Amino acid sequence: MLEVGQELPELGRVVTAADVKAYADAGGDRNPLHQDDAFARSVGFPGIIAHGMFTMGHMAAAVTAFVGDPASVLRISAQFRAPVYVGERIVAGGRVVAVDATTATLETWVRLERDGETLWAIKKGQAVLRLP
Amino acid sequence: MDPAAQGTVYPDVVFTIDPARVAAFRAVFDQTDGVPPTFVTAAEFAVFPRVIGDPALALDFTRVVHGSQEYAYERPLREGETVTVRARIESIKIKGATGFLTVVMELRDADGELVCTARSQMIERGPDA
Secondary structure (H helix, E strand, O other): OOOOOOEOOOEEEEOOHHHHHHHHHHHOOOOHHHOOHHHHHHOOOOOOEOOHHHHHHHHHHHHHHHHOOHHHEEEEEEEEOOOOEOOOEEEEEEEEEEEOOOEEEEEEEEEEEEOOEEEEEEEEEEEEEEOO | OOHHHOOOEOOOEEEEOOHHHHHHHHHHOOOOOOOOOOOHHHHHOOOHHHHHOOOOOOOOHHHEEEEEEEEEEOOOOOOOOEEEEEEEEEEEEEEOOEEEEEEEEEEEOOOOOEEEEEEEEEEEOOOOO
């Protein structure tokens, strides 16, 4: 039984170049920003950045682990904020903010630490789950 | 990016929820079962080349970053099924040198029933951003 205020277990991972490459192949986004270090630098980033959808996929994995079945996810959304660079560790989390007879709504996020500061790769994420 | 492209509807694209590709996607996120909720991105990227390459839209994809994303399901996707994806430019807003593009894609099953609606906001950064 889900209750308002309940927290998702946090899910962390270090993002590797191999992860980003595997994601590009599976997801189909082959933008060189996510594959080519020289290109990423040429457009003003300090190196390859992970796809926003990689970070959202990680957030979805945390939600799926919490609910147990990906088919229970009725709606999921994310706003992308800080870019995530290869080598950084991202942590997904969330909490239950509303429950009714058939659904639960979670507020979700993905954060990272950079230069001693907490940044939000995803802020104001949301997931709506179908309750069994 | 040309605001006049707002409202453009692109030709339908057929996309199969290939179990091998779903498995590869799951593996990236250490998942074992089902279709991950964000797998729809693979269907979107079967269509995006037409949107990105549309000369009437005049988007510079090398300056594009992903602003936000939403998926709303009517029912879960099933591995092996084939869906039709229709993309529409919902809105284009220009603020200074920055352009905001919202693309909506509807995935429909063989019976024409809506399965999932995907809404993506792309941000085209100015050349000096």
